[in-house]
Amino acid sequence: MRVIIIGNGIAGSTAARLIRKQSDHSILMISEESEYFFSRTALMYVYMGHLQAKDLYPYEPSFWSKNKIDLLHAQVVELDVVNKQLKTHAGQVYDYDVLIIATGSIPNQQHWENLQLEGVRGFYHWQDLQYISANSEGLRRAVVVGGGLIGVELAEMFHSRQIPVTMLIRESSYWSNVLPREESVLVSNHLKAHHIDCRYNTSLQAILPDESGRCAAVRTNHGEEIATGFVGLTMGVRPNVELFRSTGLEVDKGILVDAYLRSSVPDVYAIGDCAELKYPPEGRKSIEAVWYSGRKMGETVASTITGNPTEYQPGVWFNSAKFFDLEYQVYGTIDPQLPEEIDTLFWTDGQCRSVRINFRKKDQTVIGFNLIGVRYRQEVCEQWIKEGTCLEQVLEQLALANFDPEFTPEVESNLLAIYNERFNKQIRSKSKRDLSSVITFLKKKFTVL
Amino acid sequence: MESLSISNPSPSLLSWRSKVGLVLSSVGFFILLLIWFSGQSFSNWKALMVSFLLMGFGIRIFVREEYSRFPGGIKNNGVWFRSLTARGIWGWLLGLILTLFYVCLYWFPSYLVGLIQAFEGLSQSLRKAPADAWFVYGSLYTFAVVIMGMKFIYKYRHQRYQQIRTWSVIFFQLGFSYLLPGVLVSLQQPELYFTYFWPLSYANATPATWSWQSQTFLGAFFFFFGLFLFFVATPILTWFFGKRWYCSWVCGCGALAETAGDPFRHLSSKTNAAWRLERWLIYGILGLVVAVTAMLWINVYTDRALLEESSALFYKTYSFLIGGLFSGVVGVGFYPLLGNRVWCRFGCPMAAWMGIWQRKASRFRITVNGGQCISCGNCSTYCEMGIDVRQYAQRGQDIVRASCVGCGICSAVCPRGVLRLENASGDILRRGKDVGIIHVPSSSVGVL
Numbered sequence A: 001m002r003v004i005i006i007g008n009g010i011a012g013s014t015a016a017r018l019i020r021k022q023s024d025h026s027i028l029m030i031s032e033e034s035e036y037f038f039s040r041t042a043l044m045y046v047y048m049g050h051l052q053a054k055d056l057y058p059y060e061p062s063f064w065s066k067n068k069i070d071l072l073h074a075q076v077v078e079l080d081v082v083n084k085q086l087k088t089h090a091g092q093v094y095d096y097d098v099l100i101i102a103t104g105s106i107p108n109q110q111h112w113e114n115l116q117l118e119g120v121r122g123f124y125h126w127q128d129l130q131y132i133s134a135n136s137e138g139l140r141r142a143v144v145v146g147g148g149l150i151g152v153e154l155a156e157m158f159h160s161r162q163i164p165v166t167m168l169i170r171e172s173s174y175w176s177n178v179l180p181r182e183e184s185v186l187v188s189n190h191l192k193a194h195h196i197d198c199r200y201n202t203s204l205q206a207i208l209p210d211e212s213g214r215c216a217a218v219r220t221n222h223g224e225e226i227a228t229g230f231v232g233l234t235m236g237v238r239p240n241v242e243l244f245r246s247t248g249l250e251v252d253k254g255i256l257v258d259a260y261l262r263s264s265v266p267d268v269y270a271i272g273d274c275a276e277l278k279y280p281p282e283g284r285k286s287i288e289a290v291w292y293s294g295r296k297m298g299e300t301v302a303s304t305i306t307g308n309p310t311e312y313q314p315g316v317w318f319n320s321a322k323f324f325d326l327e328y329q330v331y332g333t334i335d336p337q338l339p340e341e342i343d344t345l346f347w348t349d350g351q352c353r354s355v356r357i358n359f360r361k362k363d364q365t366v367i368g369f370n371l372i373g374v375r376y377r378q379e380v381c382e383q384w385i386k387e388g389t390c391l392e393q394v395l396e397q398l399a400l401a402n403f404d405p406e407f408t409p410e411v412e413s414n415l416l417a418i419y420n421e422r423f424n425k426q427i428r429s430k431s432k433r434d435l436s437s438v439i440t441f442l443k444k445k446f447t448v449l
Numbered sequence B: 001m002e003s004l005s006i007s008n009p010s011p012s013l014l015s016w017r018s019k020v021g022l023v024l025s026s027v028g029f030f031i032l033l034l035i036w037f038s039g040q041s042f043s044n045w046k047a048l049m050v051s052f053l054l055m056g057f058g059i060r061i062f063v064r065e066e067y068s069r070f071p072g073g074i075k076n077n078g079v080w081f082r083s084l085t086a087r088g089i090w091g092w093l094l095g096l097i098l099t100l101f102y103v104c105l106y107w108f109p110s111y112l113v114g115l116i117q118a119f120e121g122l123s124q125s126l127r128k129a130p131a132d133a134w135f136v137y138g139s140l141y142t143f144a145v146v147i148m149g150m151k152f153i154y155k156y157r158h159q160r161y162q163q164i165r166t167w168s169v170i171f172f173q174l175g176f177s178y179l180l181p182g183v184l185v186s187l188q189q190p191e192l193y194f195t196y197f198w199p200l201s202y203a204n205a206t207p208a209t210w211s212w213q214s215q216t217f218l219g220a221f222f223f224f225f226g227l228f229l230f231f232v233a234t235p236i237l238t239w240f241f242g243k244r245w246y247c248s249w250v251c252g253c254g255a256l257a258e259t260a261g262d263p264f265r266h267l268s269s270k271t272n273a274a275w276r277l278e279r280w281l282i283y284g285i286l287g288l289v290v291a292v293t294a295m296l297w298i299n300v301y302t303d304r305a306l307l308e309e310s311s312a313l314f315y316k317t318y319s320f321l322i323g324g325l326f327s328g329v330v331g332v333g334f335y336p337l338l339g340n341r342v343w344c345r346f347g348c349p350m351a352a353w354m355g356i357w358q359r360k361a362s363r364f365r366i367t368v369n370g371g372q373c374i375s376c377g378n379c380s381t382y383c384e385m386g387i388d389v390r391q392y393a394q395r396g397q398d399i400v401r402a403s404c405v406g407c408g409i410c411s412a413v414c415p416r417g418v419l420r421l422e423n424a425s426g427d428i429l430r431r432g433k434d435v436g437i438i439h440v441p442s443s444s445v446g447v448l
Helices: A010-022 A040-047 A061-066 A126-134 A149-160 A181-193 A291-305 A378-386 A391-396 A412-423 A435-448 B016-037 B045-067 B089-107 B109-118 B120-127 B133-155 B160-186 B207-213 B217-241 B252-259 B262-267 B272-301 B308-330 B342-346 B349-360 B389-393 B409-413
Strands: A002-006 A026-031 A069-073 A076-080 A085-088 A093-095 A098-101 A105-107 A120-122 A142-145 A165-168 A197-199 A204-209 A215-220 A225-227 A230-233 A237-239 A255-257 A268-270 A275-277 A318-323 A326-332 A342-348 A354-360 A366-372 B364-368 B419-423
Touching (some): A010 A069, A061 A069, A098 A291, A142 A149, A149 A165, A181 A318, A181 A326, A326 A378, A354 A391, A354 A412, A366 A378, A391 A412, B016 B109, B045 B109, B045 B133, B089 B133, B109 B120, B133 B252, B207 B217, B207 B272, B272 B308
Parallel strands (some): A098 A268, A120 A230, A142 A230
Antiparallel strands (some): A204 A215, A342 A354, B364 B419
């Protein structure tokens, strides 16, 4: 059987690896962007001089040929789902039995004028990094439009090269459409401490050119003009699916897929950022453009294709990021605005660490953890959430979750103190922060199963 | 690989204050070189003090500027862009100077006469004995550990594990490998280094050493203390904490690598070929040092009949190739080219011994936080031992490797908080594999 995968990102590469692991199918993975799978999330570190470009490869180049996964560095320009064929820009035609589309995302844009100017670019692809790098020479200020995850990456990149950064952020604090107010303020203050010029409640109105066709300034909705040689557009991403709109596949925002990640056409699957779930699991979005979902979908589709039909079950939501020096982890459900039926327990040192535990008011079952500057164990948090553990028990066992490096001052007792005061209780920690206790705790789950 | 490259930023990423710091410390270093190369004509303790002060202050200015203007965090900006840390011209030059120094130290100490003379006053006041090449070496070595150790502590001021273990290596280097031996000399006792023992200090267990150490109580005690540490204490401590209890908390070689060598940690090779070479070399050298020592003792017990010529020759060869060339010239001289743990990774027989225990019977491992790895590669890049940490992290597998010295930098540089150094006996036989993998089915952990 001939499997073709379009896209070699985390979704496509995971699918390829696991199909190979479980079968002898012939596998061809096609990418327009790069010869080999690389870690997109680490692009920023190459620009900052932390990593060399070759360090981005999670697998050595020889890995793919050793495992008989054929690679093709080419652009797919035509898809014929009736004859099960696709054509590359070089005019070559490839037949497939099963097609997996994993084309990822492209940066969002709005209908501003002058987007074609030199010095205006999104940040997503390897080529974007090269472009940004080439445009950094002599840059006296960069403007980043958008206050999300890619925006803060871009700000950190310029900051590392001592290029002043202005961020135009539509909301009143950083990423406040995702982060609860306190965390959002914490991160906003952290950006300020790095001298990032954040303009809140501000959006881009126009990009202004100079006489040579480069961008010279931006004008904000407040009418202010900010001189800049580079405008980074980071208002999120959308599925990279233009090619598939006229091929007979059902495409809305992304390629519509069922629970088995099947598209509307037999033997064509879509995974990762470019897939849109017709029936997303409860509490999940129909499109999740994150590394972890892409990987999970890759694992799922590989099982299905190798004869073990598997529904996509993403499990308890988790994500992580880093805002300059602040690590961020989230497990379960954390809404930016607290819903009526949910309560929250929150502690922060006001600078670089915070822990939030959200729980249902009616029975105090824990539904989510939001962490800044504190590391928690995913398995432990996941188990508490899955089992609907009540807050009091979680607090007593909270040390089990702590994943901070040894000797890091613990913060769990602060949460206990806040809880005891608020609910007039006297609960105490009953667990230790050591791996043996964690393993004992987690093993219970295995015996239950 | 050409498609994957970006242009280095052409203006230096250093601010003028950082440059002032670097220039001052370079001038200090230059004065040191002047004392060395000009022989006796420029040699005096005042010049030496000026050199030390300039180096110390220069580094202090650099540290303040680079690390303290912003909140504590990972400060690796520009590491791969800078000539000194990315095998550029300054890196090669520093490597050349260090190599030259080691060659003189081991085989041509007379070329160090200028330095020896400059250290005469210090030697007299500490040890009540004249300075020699090895006192010069110990002094410079300790100075580097203390100054660069302070720099490291400031660089990681947000991570207590890093700070505490660095205070520990500074303490052991300054106290046990510098001041105590000096005091012993001043008291007319044997010059003993209590943090080094056989087989790292291969001479410590030879018949020749025994014959002079057994003459004093302290000497005899030290002889057996070394053997006790090797055979009894090392396996026990390694079982509890992994080899890090020694390599990144006590050892003097580790002390220099973790402090002065820190700017070069990313230069270690991560290839599979390097790993294969590592296993051949390090266990080969452990075998050699055992063989050399055994031959010397057999020689004594057979009244020098059996191995007279060959054992002495064997010993000399070992001390030239391994003791001098490998541990000194390559081990430290090549910091700016091959990374800061070349000796520890490829050569040290003590590390080999602990590695066996760490791999087979230790509670120490690095655990992975569920499915959080984004395969960014920071952990592998900054592993001074050349372990491809990412290979384990991205499939959710605990890291149990003989070579890991437990420096904890992989955990520190991870942008997603995925790695943690842990000691636990709970699942020592299964190494946490069944609970370490949540998002990848355990059946898929293997070659792929």
